[in-house]
Amino acid sequence: MSAATTDPRGASKAAGPPLWLLCELTYRCPLHCVFCYNPTNMPDIGPELDTSTWIRVLHEARALGAVQLGLSGGEPLARDDLEQIVAEAHRLGYYVNLITSGIGLTEERIKALKEAGLDHIQLSFQDSTREVNDFLSSTRTFDLKSKVAALIKRYGYPMVLNVVLHRLNIDHIEEILEMADRLGAEYLELANTQYYGWAWKNRDALLPSREQLTRAEEATNRFRERIGQRMRIYFVVPDYFEKRPKPCMNGLGSIFLTVAPDGVALPCHSARILPGLAFPNVKESSVEEIWYRSDAFNRFRGEDWMKEPCRSCPERTRDFGGCRCQAYLMTGDATNADPVCELSPHHHLVVEAVERAERAVNGAAPVREVPLVFRDHRRRA
Amino acid sequence: MSAISPTAKPKLGRNFRLQWEPAQQAHVLLYPEGVVKLNGSAGAIMSRCDGTRTLGEIVGDLERTYATAGLAADVEAFVALAVERQWLEVDE
Ligand code: SF4
Numbered sequence: 001m002s003a004a005t006t007d008p009r010g011a012s013k014a015a016g017p018p019l020w021l022l023c024e025l026t027y028r029c030p031l032h033c034v035f036c037y038n039p040t041n042m043p044d045i046g047p048e049l050d051t052s053t054w055i056r057v058l059h060e061a062r063a064l065g066a067v068q069l070g071l072s073g074g075e076p077l078a079r080d081d082l083e084q085i086v087a088e089a090h091r092l093g094y095y096v097n098l099i100t101s102g103i104g105l106t107e108e109r110i111k112a113l114k115e116a117g118l119d120h121i122q123l124s125f126q127d128s129t130r131e132v133n134d135f136l137s138s139t140r141t142f143d144l145k146s147k148v149a150a151l152i153k154r155y156g157y158p159m160v161l162n163v164v165l166h167r168l169n170i171d172h173i174e175e176i177l178e179m180a181d182r183l184g185a186e187y188l189e190l191a192n193t194q195y196y197g198w199a200w201k202n203r204d205a206l207l208p209s210r211e212q213l214t215r216a217e218e219a220t221n222r223f224r225e226r227i228g229q230r231m232r233i234y235f236v237v238p239d240y241f242e243k244r245p246k247p248c249m250n251g252l253g254s255i256f257l258t259v260a261p262d263g264v265a266l267p268c269h270s271a272r273i274l275p276g277l278a279f280p281n282v283k284e285s286s287v288e289e290i291w292y293r294s295d296a297f298n299r300f301r302g303e304d305w306m307k308e309p310c311r312s313c314p315e316r317t318r319d320f321g322g323c324r325c326q327a328y329l330m331t332g333d334a335t336n337a338d339p340v341c342e343l344s345p346h347h348h349l350v351v352e353a354v355e356r357a358e359r360a361v362n363g364a365a366p367v368r369e370v371p372l373v374f375r376d377h378r379r380r381a
Numbered sequence: 382m383s384a385i386s387p388t389a390k391p392k393l394g395r396n397f398r399l400q401w402e403p404a405q406q407a408h409v410l411l412y413p414e415g416v417v418k419l420n421g422s423a424g425a426i427m428s429r430c431d432g433t434r435t436l437g438e439i440v441g442d443l444e445r446t447y448a449t450a451g452l453a454a455d456v457e458a459f460v461a462l463a464v465e466r467q468w469l470e471v472d473e
C-alpha cells in the first residue's frame with residue numbers, strides 16, 4: 001500500500017487536518033456497562049500515558065488544526081491530572097468536552113475544571129444493567145445523577161445528557177424522557193447501542209425489536225411536541241434497522257483521531273480490532289507522522305481499498321462504504337461493504353440478528369437465555 | 382423567521398464559541414461536540430456581533446471594510462438565520 005504522498009492521484013488521499021481529537025485517558029472505570037465500546041481485552045493493554053505525554057499530544061494535534069477535544073475513557077475522572085490536561089487544552093484553544101458517567105464529579109472538581117477552562121460536560125446515563133431497576137426506579141443512580149446535573153447547571157455548563165438505549169431499557173423511554181426533563185437537560189442524546197466491544201459480545205441480549213424501536217420513537221415524538229424547544233432530543237436509530245450504513249467517522253482518517261490510554265493512535269475508537277494494521281503509538285511517533293504518514297491512517301483513506309459492491313456504487317462518496325469495524329466483525333474482512341447496507345452480499349447477517357431479537361422479545365421461539373458479559377477492565381471477555 | 386431591528390445588538394449565543402482557525406483559514410463556531418466552519422462573509426459578520434454594536438453599525442463597518450454598499454439586506458438575512466440556529470442572540 002503506497003503512502004499518501006506517493007499516490008499518483010494525490011488528491012483522493014490528501015488528508016485534511018484531524019479536526020476532532022479524542023483522548024481516552026484511561027480504561028479504568030467504576031461501572032461495568034454491558035454495552036461499553038471499550039476493548040474486551042483490556043488487561044492485555046499497556047500502561048496509561050503520563051501527563052507530559054498527553055500534553056505533548058495536545059500540542060502536536062493542535063498545531064495540525066485539531067479544535068474539538070473529547071476527554072473520555074473509561075472514566076476520565078479516574079485520572080487525577082484531568083484538571084491539568086484541561087487547563088493546557090484550554091490554553092491551546094481547544095473546545096474541551098468531558099464525557100463522563102459523573103461518578104467522582106464532586107463540587108470541588110467541577111469548580112476546578114471550570115477554572116481550568118472546560119467547555120462542556122456530557123453526562124452519560126451509562127447504567128450498568130445490573131442496576132437497571134435501580135436506574136429506572138429513580139433511586140440511587142438518580143440521586144447521584146441529579147446532584148451532578150445540578151452542579152453542572154450551577155457552574156454554567158450546557159446540560160447535555162446521553163442515555164444509551166437497548167432492549168432492556170428502551171421500553172422505559174417515557175420515564176427516561178421525564179427524568180431528563182426533571183434534570184433540566186438542554187440536549188438529550190438517546191443513542192441506541194452500537195455493537196462493538198462489550199456490546200458486540202452482548203448483542204443478542206441487547207438488540208431491541210423493530211416494534212420496541214418504533215414505540216420508542218413514537219413516544220419521543222409525542223414528548224417533543226409536548227415540551228417544545230426546552231430540550232433538543234436526538235434519537236439515534238441503531239443502524240441494524242437501516243437500509244444504508246452510516247458514514248462512519250466521515251471515512252476513516254478524514255477528521256477523527258483517537259488516542260487510547262496506552263498511546264495507541266486509532267482512526268476510530270474501536271479500530272483496534274481491525275487485523276493487519278500496525279497502529280502507531282504516540283510514545284514513538286509524532287501526531288503529524290501518525291496522521292499523515294502511517295499505514296494505519298492511510299489504509300482506508302480514499303477509495304482504493306474498496307471492493308464491490310462499494311467500488312462502483314454511486315453512493316460511496318456519501319457513506320464511504322459504512323463502518324470498517326462492523327464489516328470486519330460480521331464478515332471477517334474489513335474491506336467489505338458494511339453489512340448494514342442492503343446491497344451487501346452479507347446483509348442477511350444483519351437481518352438474521354434482527355430476527356433473533358424479534359423472536360427473543362416476542363417470546364415466539366424458545367427463549368435461550370443469553371448471559372450478559374459485564375465490562376471489567378481487569379478481565380477479558 | 383422574524384426580522385431583526387437595525388438597533389438590535391446581536392451577540393454570540395450561549396453555548397457557542399467563535400474563533401479563528403489558522404489551519405482552516407476560517408472562523409469556526411464551536412459548541413458541545415460540534416464545529417461549524419464559517420465562510421468568509423459569515424465569519425466577518427459573526428466576529429462583529431459582540432453585543433456592543435448595533436446591527437446598523439455592523440452593516441456600516443462591513444460596507445467600509447469591503448468598500449461596498451447595499452449589504453444591509455444580506456447581513457440581516459444572515460443574522461436572522463443565525464438567531465434561528467441560536468448561533469446569535471438578540472435581546473428584545
Ligand atoms: S460505557 Fe460504562 S463501563 Fe464503559 S467506560 Fe463508559 S461508563 Fe465505563
Ligand code: SF4
Nearest residue numbers: 310313315316321341
Ligand atoms: S454498496 Fe457500499 S457504497 Fe454503496 S450504499 Fe452500500 S455500503 Fe454504501
